[in-house]
Amino acid sequence: MPYLSPASRAALSRVVDGDSAATPPDALSRLRDIRSVLAELEKDPATLEAVREAIDGGASWESVADAAGLKPSAAKWRWLGTDEEIAERHEAGRKRAARPSSVPTDLPGLSVSEAASRLGVTAQAIYLRVSRGSLRAETVELADGRKYKRVFLDSDQAEQQVEGTQDPA
Known part of the structure; x- marks a missing residue:
């Protein structure tokens, strides 16, 4: 058989x-x-x-x-x-x-690398700040299942960025 x-x-x-x-x-x-x-x-x-x-x-x-x-x-x-x-x-x-391979550009907030660049720190420092609660971040899920970590800077952090008074972590 x-x-x-x-x-x-x-x-x-x-x-x-x-x-x-x-x-x-x-x-x-x-x-x-x-x-x-x-x-x-x-x-x-x-x-x-x-x-x-x-x-x-x-x-x-x-x-x-x-x-x-x-x-x-x-x-x-x-x-x-x-x-x-x-x-x-x-x-x-x-x-x-x-899935499409490109990252959408119309997501809210900043990517981890964008936030790190704006604050003059590393991506690891961004994740550390998020875990400590000093930065707000959310995972955004698209309809097709892709997920992106997005970071939201508040007005104090934006001022630090402009003034160049970032703390290291």
């Missing part, structure tokens, strides 16, 4: 058929066929079943990772946990990958 899903077997069959054809398919068709095999194998339940069987049989995550050509942390990220935990982790990864 085959262990691959029907979709994986069909994708693999297209590659084998194209490879053994008297006239090979055009380059783009070959590329599509090869990539479809990779995509189907990646999501094939047989992969997760093999990993779980290996772990249940006493294999280490290091050996599973080696067999899969991954680092142990990557193998665990892909296959550790229940089906629901894995699906949730992968969905979160897809959402992160789909």
